[in-house]
Amino acid sequence: MSFHEPVLLEEIIDWLKVFPDKIYVDGTVGMGGHSEAILERSSPTGVLYGFEWNEPSFELAKQRLSKYGDRARLFNLNFIYIKEVLQKEGVLADGILLDLGISSFLLEHSGRGFSFQKDEPLDMRMSLEKELTAEKILNIYDVKRLSQVFLTGEVPSAVKFAQFICERRKRKPFKTTKDLVEAVKEFYKSSRKSLLAVIFQSLRIEVNEELKNLEKVLKEVPEVLKTGGRIAIISFHSLEDRLVKNFFKVDPRIRPVLKKPVVPTLEEIRRNPRARSAKLRVGEKI
Ligand SMILES: C[S@@+](CC[C@H](N)C(=O)[O-])C[C@H]1O[C@@H](n2cnc3c(N)ncnc32)[C@H](O)[C@@H]1O
Structure with a gap:
């Protein structure tokens, strides 16, 4: 069952430098597409800490990634808790991914009013904790x-x-x-x-509170990245992209790896129109 096609998948694997023996974090597991690719490419020893705050998405991803056993460590939490969880586990990450925004699953199947093409209650909470x-x-x-x-x-x-x-x-x-x-x-x-x-x-x-969450996580993740570790962020609108671009520019702990953001190929956009506004920026811990 596929409810969401992961955006810029090959690009993420390349820019995050996914290899075995390393530790990765997916802050926005969603349907687990990127997480699964990271677990495959870091096989047999790579470990992935995954965060997803939407309850049904979390359950689906948990099932999908169960075949990786203890290599997939999933948390039904907001990604603002990445620092707290990693510090509690006593680990630093080699790579962190944030694929911001909404999934096709939430748009199409959540019943929470994310889509203007459906008639549903005006809810729009990704997590019912809100x-x-x-x-x-x-x-x-x-x-x-x-x-x-x-x-x-x-x-x-x-x-x-x-x-x-x-x-x-x-x-x-x-x-x-x-x-x-x-x-x-x-x-x-x-x-x-x-x-x-x-x-x-x-x-x-x-x-x-999407912008607030992003600001908080950006401030904290450099503390849980290894030196030379990377953070890759896919954003879908200019507000988020501006925050990310500025963070890479001004935070002395991170250097931007790319001068310009990576965008999907025409072929990817044809296959998956949802990818059309995606922008990937990558930073590296100094
Ligand atoms: C674009 S989708 C990710 C899709 C995923 N990369 C995949 O391949 O299936 C974004 C996901 O992040 C989740 N999300 C958004 N903000 C979050 C936050 N602050 N903490 C945890 N999850 C969040 C959403 O619920 C959604 O499932």
Whole structure:
């Protein structure tokens, strides 16, 4: 069963320098595609510490990777705990991967309202440990906070759209993704996929505190990388990519390995359109 095609797979294996006897971390195991490739290439002795906070994804990945026995050490946790777990285990990593954002499984099968093409409750929590949902944001945030969510997410006419949402919810509270799609159509007089995608993404980022998590993990992972160890990060939007690029530039513990990000080939994009906005950046511990 495949719910997600791993993006930039060969590139990740090359740039992370995957070999036996080494220790790797996959901070975003998802369906386990990258994890499985890392375990294969580091066979027979490489070890992988995997983190996945979405409960159903974690269970599926656990089953898929069970054939690797003790070489696959999986944690149903937010990747902000990488440092804590590795320090508790007394290990440093040779390579760390973060494949940010959302999986095809979450979009298609979670029922949590990530896709504007389905009518589902406006939840958008990747992990049920979180309390905030997209429904609460749309119905409770005041204009200022909601504007900030849309501004951060680079939504067009962010402030005016936030004002419109706050007026519209007096008539009809937001409950499902269909309510949000209708509001977008009413306000923008358009239901362009790229517009809907950016609006849904901005709410998902807020619900899951995605930028905050990324900032925290970037600050901490250099402490659990061996000298010469690498961190590879795939991002899917400019907000994340900017954070990563800047981190590699200013953190004195890490040197950027690549001048420009690696992007998927046309062949990969044809096979897997979800890969089209992926950017891979790689840093090395000094
Ligand atoms: C793009 S998918 C990863 C796909 C994976 N590389 C594969 O090959 O199947 C991102 C995954 O990371 C998870 N995720 C996102 N943020 C996370 C976080 N802060 N901590 C742990 N998992 C996270 C999501 O639940 C999702 O399953």
